[in-house]
Amino acid sequence: MKRQFVFRFVGVLSLLALTLVLSLSFGATDALSPGAVVDQILTGQGVVYLFRLPRALTAMMVGLCFAISGLLLQSLTRNPLASPDLLGVTAGGGLATVIAILVGGALAGSYITWIAFLGASVVAAIIWVLGRGASAQRFILTGVALSALAHAVITLLLVTYAPSAAEAMIWLKGSLFGRGWVHVKLLLPWVGFVCLGGVAVAYQANPLILGPTVATTLGIRLSVLRPCLWLLSVAGAAAAVAVSGTIGFVGLIVPHVARRLAGPDLRVSIPFSGLLGAFFVLLADTVGRVLSPPLEIPAGLICAFLGAPYFGYLLVKGKTDI
Amino acid sequence: MRAAAGYRPSLVSAAALVLLAGYFTLYGGPPSADPQYSFYQVRLPRFLSAVLIGAALGLAGTLLQLATRNPLSEPELLGVNQSAVFCVVLLLLLGGGSPHPAFMLLAALLGGAVSGLAILLMSASGAFPRERLILAGLTMSFFFGSASSGLLLLNETNLFELLHWTAGKLSGATWLDTVLVGGCLLPAGVVSFLRAGQWNVLLLGDDQARGLGIDPVARRVEIVSLAVLLCAVCVAVAGPIGFVGIIVPHLASFMAGLDYRRRLPLILLMGAALVSVSDVLARTLLHPAEIPVGVLTALVGAPYFLYRAQRL
Numbered sequence: 001m002k003r004q005f006v007f008r009f010v011g012v013l014s015l016l017a018l019t020l021v022l023s024l025s026f027g028a029t030d031a032l033s034p035g036a037v038v039d040q041i042l043t044g045q046g047v048v049y050l051f052r053l054p055r056a057l058t059a060m061m062v063g064l065c066f067a068i069s070g071l072l073l074q075s076l077t078r079n080p081l082a083s084p085d086l087l088g089v090t091a092g093g094g095l096a097t098v099i100a101i102l103v104g105g106a107l108a109g110s111y112i113t114w115i116a117f118l119g120a121s122v123v124a125a126i127i128w129v130l131g132r133g134a135s136a137q138r139f140i141l142t143g144v145a146l147s148a149l150a151h152a153v154i155t156l157l158l159v160t161y162a163p164s165a166a167e168a169m170i171w172l173k174g175s176l177f178g179r180g181w182v183h184v185k186l187l188l189p190w191v192g193f194v195c196l197g198g199v200a201v202a203y204q205a206n207p208l209i210l211g212p213t214v215a216t217t218l219g220i221r222l223s224v225l226r227p228c229l230w231l232l233s234v235a236g237a238a239a240a241v242a243v244s245g246t247i248g249f250v251g252l253i254v255p256h257v258a259r260r261l262a263g264p265d266l267r268v269s270i271p272f273s274g275l276l277g278a279f280f281v282l283l284a285d286t287v288g289r290v291l292s293p294p295l296e297i298p299a300g301l302i303c304a305f306l307g308a309p310y311f312g313y314l315l316v317k318g319k320t321d322i
Numbered sequence: 323m324r325a326a327a328g329y330r331p332s333l334v335s336a337a338a339l340v341l342l343a344g345y346f347t348l349y350g351g352p353p354s355a356d357p358q359y360s361f362y363q364v365r366l367p368r369f370l371s372a373v374l375i376g377a378a379l380g381l382a383g384t385l386l387q388l389a390t391r392n393p394l395s396e397p398e399l400l401g402v403n404q405s406a407v408f409c410v411v412l413l414l415l416l417g418g419g420s421p422h423p424a425f426m427l428l429a430a431l432l433g434g435a436v437s438g439l440a441i442l443l444m445s446a447s448g449a450f451p452r453e454r455l456i457l458a459g460l461t462m463s464f465f466f467g468s469a470s471s472g473l474l475l476l477n478e479t480n481l482f483e484l485l486h487w488t489a490g491k492l493s494g495a496t497w498l499d500t501v502l503v504g505g506c507l508l509p510a511g512v513v514s515f516l517r518a519g520q521w522n523v524l525l526l527g528d529d530q531a532r533g534l535g536i537d538p539v540a541r542r543v544e545i546v547s548l549a550v551l552l553c554a555v556c557v558a559v560a561g562p563i564g565f566v567g568i569i570v571p572h573l574a575s576f577m578a579g580l581d582y583r584r585r586l587p588l589i590l591l592m593g594a595a596l597v598s599v600s601d602v603l604a605r606t607l608l609h610p611a612e613i614p615v616g617v618l619t620a621l622v623g624a625p626y627f628l629y630r631a632q633r634l
Binding site: 138148 | 394398399440444453454456457460461462464465468474476489564565608613614616617620623627630631
């Protein structure tokens, strides 16, 4: 890494650390001093260790997964506006979850993460089968269509099973409410998979920017690389959706910021993207918790409100190139 | 221009479908205690609203596709519907109770104008090929959708009623609704027929249009404004009903060719047929429960979109 990247990396890292400290200190109860926070973590007792720390960790991992997933997806489709939210991956997870919550009721609670993961993977597989081939445009539009279809079915289910719809709607909004150590354990292997896999493909995937022909000429085996990219980005998004529900705009916005800070080289922008994603979701969750307790604003909503203006700025400025 | 596959038969069959849906809406269903009342105050306005909304949505989709030069443009996918919904939900929550439909229309217009402006900017720069425009529009749609459902969640009191409305519904349509939609559709339709010749030229591209003395930018502003007006009134009356605006123009151009002078009547009729038939199905398929008509059109429209995407 060049020196400027190292400085920026340290900058992002300290921002993340600062947010983490704030997130652990503040909440619905009185603010804790840093000493008390450390004390509670070391003794493994109190509100910080039991609730705030696992929730903050979950938020960070969810953000990391979504952001890296978005970055890989944007490289795969060579389209800066692609994101797991729009291409049907999160919609698939949402559909499976809504079915589980509404049909299965209380029974579904403990399996919800696995059901969501399964749903997202199934839809991702369908998109791959229907949309693969030379044209990224077709791939994207296939994802868009399946996403719309899934949303239509979700709405149908919500309206037909209205009494229990609120629970499903909250899940769909994307919230980190009540996430604990169980979720941290669930996410950890996927975070590892996405990070390691991301770094591994990064060495191969850079030439994709230049188009399929040039990439092939440079010795990249597209038939292997493309499924790998899709697999990684789906794994990240599906794991994140399974734990937190659909937190949108992270996978869309964060890769842009990461590319601005780190340049187009995936080997640098993937770590940046992961850190920034973690920072973004953690910030959103903390703000949502602290703004007006005891009412919690879902992190997905805050992400949308933070991300949309930046997206508008990108569109207006025409800075939507990879 | 593509040859027309069958102009007159398709006009006739669309009209027949509308009549059929009308028959089922007006005379079908269980007999009511007060036939006079249910016929004039419930069924007739509902049927007429469905017809007018369908025609308006078909026209709106056509207009957006023309303005963006993108065959996949559609009010729901470009975010026009959802931004209008957001403003209406805001009004409903701030105003409390049930405000006058005219105010809802104003709110929907305000919201629709936001995404209309964005669409104009994006189609003017020319840097937005098909899938990018759709993705940008979807992102707007996604944002406004999550913002309005966030508002709904934070204010749970009338969640169910609003939830039903945000799925697109025609139940409870009144004469006022019918008049509102008709009042917006009539001028929009008249302007469309008057401009149809110029729009044909716009299809050739901006340079050709300029060469023939037509200002493409001014025309585009006009077209998007009309589309926003139509979408806004439909949202204010019935909530977001998606995908009518993509199925109808495509079918119509398949049947009637690209000439707007021939295509417009067919678009209006086909839109009316699609929504009124969907409404009949929405009431009967899961009887006694009612499916929101917007869900039904999306269930038809999304596979069609998928099919179109495969053929690109």
